[in-house]
Amino acid sequence: MSRLVLRCCLLLGYGLLFAPIAVIVLFSFNDPAGRFNLVWRQPTAANWLDPLSDPGLTGAFITSLLLALAASAVATVLGSLMAYALVRYRCRGERVVNLLLVLLLTTPEVVMGVSLLNLFVQLGVQRGLGTLLVSHSLFCLSFVALTVKARLGGIDWNLEDAAMDLGARPGRVFRLITLPRILPGVLAAALLSFSLSLDDVIVSSFTAGEAVTFPLYIAGAFQREISPQIHVLATMVLVASVAMLAAGSLRQLGVSSRFRAPASFARGSGSSG
Amino acid sequence: MALFFLLPLAALVRMSLSEQTQRFSLDAMFTGRVANYTEVLVQYGPVLWRSLAFAGVATLLCGLIGYPMAYAISRQGGRWKPLLLGLVVVPFFTSYLVRTIAWTTLLADQGPVLALLSWLGLVSPLERLGLVVEGRILNTAAAVIGGLTYNGLPFMVLPLVVSLEKIDPRLLEAAADLHARGGRTFRRVIWPLSLPGLLAGVLLTFIPAAGDLVNAQYLGGPGNRMIGNSLQNLLLVQNRYPAAAALGVVLMVMLSLLLVLSLGKLDRDSLTGP
Numbered sequence A: 001m002s003r004l005v006l007r008c009c010l011l012l013g014y015g016l017l018f019a020p021i022a023v024i025v026l027f028s029f030n031d032p033a034g035r036f037n038l039v040w041r042q043p044t045a046a047n048w049l050d051p052l053s054d055p056g057l058t059g060a061f062i063t064s065l066l067l068a069l070a071a072s073a074v075a076t077v078l079g080s081l082m083a084y085a086l087v088r089y090r091c092r093g094e095r096v097v098n099l100l101l102v103l104l105l106t107t108p109e110v111v112m113g114v115s116l117l118n119l120f121v122q123l124g125v126q127r128g129l130g131t132l133l134v135s136h137s138l139f140c141l142s143f144v145a146l147t148v149k150a151r152l153g154g155i156d157w158n159l160e161d162a163a164m165d166l167g168a169r170p171g172r173v174f175r176l177i178t179l180p181r182i183l184p185g186v187l188a189a190a191l192l193s194f195s196l197s198l199d200d201v202i203v204s205s206f207t208a209g210e211a212v213t214f215p216l217y218i219a220g221a222f223q224r225e226i227s228p229q230i231h232v233l234a235t236m237v238l239v240a241s242v243a244m245l246a247a248g249s250l251r252q253l254g255v256s257s258r259f260r261a262p263a264s265f266a267r268g269s270g271s272s273g
Numbered sequence B: 001m002a003l004f005f006l007l008p009l010a011a012l013v014r015m016s017l018s019e020q021t022q023r024f025s026l027d028a029m030f031t032g033r034v035a036n037y038t039e040v041l042v043q044y045g046p047v048l049w050r051s052l053a054f055a056g057v058a059t060l061l062c063g064l065i066g067y068p069m070a071y072a073i074s075r076q077g078g079r080w081k082p083l084l085l086g087l088v089v090v091p092f093f094t095s096y097l098v099r100t101i102a103w104t105t106l107l108a109d110q111g112p113v114l115a116l117l118s119w120l121g122l123v124s125p126l127e128r129l130g131l132v133v134e135g136r137i138l139n140t141a142a143a144v145i146g147g148l149t150y151n152g153l154p155f156m157v158l159p160l161v162v163s164l165e166k167i168d169p170r171l172l173e174a175a176a177d178l179h180a181r182g183g184r185t186f187r188r189v190i191w192p193l194s195l196p197g198l199l200a201g202v203l204l205t206f207i208p209a210a211g212d213l214v215n216a217q218y219l220g221g222p223g224n225r226m227i228g229n230s231l232q233n234l235l236l237v238q239n240r241y242p243a244a245a246a247l248g249v250v251l252m253v254m255l256s257l258l259l260v261l262s263l264g265k266l267d268r269d270s271l272t273g274p
Helices: A002-029 A053-089 A094-106 A110-125 A129-152 A158-165 A170-199 A202-207 A214-221 A228-258 A264-272 B002-016 B035-076 B078-093 B096-107 B112-119 B125-130 B141-166 B171-178 B181-210 B215-219 B227-237 B241-264 B268-272
Strands: B018-020 B026-028
Touching: A002 B035, A002 B078, A002 B096, A002 B141, A053 A094, A053 A129, A053 A170, A053 A228, A094 A129, A094 B035, A094 B181, A094 B241, A110 A129, A110 A202, A110 B112, A110 B227, A129 A170, A129 A202, A158 A170, A158 B096, A170 A228, A170 B078, A170 B141, A202 A214, A202 B171, A202 B215, A202 B227, A214 B096, A214 B141, A214 B227, A228 B078, A228 B096, B002 B215, B002 B241, B018 B241, B026 B141, B035 B181, B035 B241, B078 B141, B096 B112, B096 B141, B096 B215, B112 B125, B141 B181, B141 B215, B171 B181, B181 B241, B215 B227
Parallel strands: none
Antiparallel strands: B018 B026
16 A cells, blocks of 8 residues: 555544544534524634533533542442452453453443343332442443553563562552552543543433433433533543643653663553553 | 343343333333244344444444554554554544534534535435435435444554554565565555454444444434434333343344454454554
């Protein structure tokens, strides 16, 4: 394949990926004619000066942020522990658990939503924030476990044993040896979970009950109103996550240049990153 | 873990073999009623096939766009590689739903995509191909497939990059030493070695696409609904839990079968991305 063709493909691909993003950012500065911010009229900064003017939307956005925070915390702790257990201790059900993780990752969201709603109904659980938290933690769990597991693959466990030989207690070993090594993977997984939860429409539409998240509010309002504040908040989320991503990669660059030393180690831990 | 995953599934299978005590009631009794399955297959069979076809076409398009992208990123990315990879992921940090709504703006009757197509004189040829219906793109099958393709693209590109990166450069040098030209090296060395990543990409694109309901709801018309929409309707509007459960089990079994069959061949590392 010639260079030129490849360049064109890249351009086309990125153009496709960023077209709706451009629309979102652009329309956050639109002054729509009616209740629907779907057709361009004229530029204004009013939406940005008053991003919280829609109380229903703002409430739903805050609900989503808190939910994403809680769900990613639960999923990160449970998922990391699971990954640690899978890598560190060979147990009998390991292959089954691995298969289940991959299955969970690839289960279509709609099946997950249907099965969870069915379970909640059969158990007689009131649908609301609690059921949202359970379902969001669940679909984040496999992402966390698999991401962290991939990172753990490159760690030299002799260091743990060495620390224990030198008389360090397990807690201390974990804090000083294990944690710093798995932290980048864990943080990446936590960020991923947060954005997965914040973004989720399909599972939530089944398990939310009366609770309203940011995407659910937009879905519900779609027939009545699409306010420009939706585009403003979406742009804010985008900017915040890009900033975090950039900070993360810069930090990683800094870390890797300081601890470059053993080449084999760097290659091992970098294989998945 | 088993509790979280297997319990809902077991409950789903049980419900799929149950009967509602009365219409619209949430109470169901386990009666081993297999007829739930035949009924939903008759009623929703066409929608199920449409969903699989839409997802299949979207996956194919993702491959056609994604493979050259992944190839270009991994072979010619150079020091821009991390940035290029980051840019593939960035669009997905905005809300899925807001992105889909942005597509409705782009594809609207007075929108930029149709304007561009008519400026290029492509509207009537595309209409003949059935991609544009009565001068519209929104509310057609093409729009739904386009939306599914858009959402699947990063999940195709990332695993492909992972598996292309894994190819030992010494193999390419060896091929060159043996006087293989670029095209032949690609066909005989690069392509076969990238297949596990391609398979991972296909699964990560096809499975979510087959179960998607957002694109069909916002970009498609009433004639382009997918199986996800049917499930939502069965549960949240019609309250037909046993039927929905049976349909859910059918979808789950079909897609899991696909996964299990290909699990041995695919590149598992690339599932979690680079």
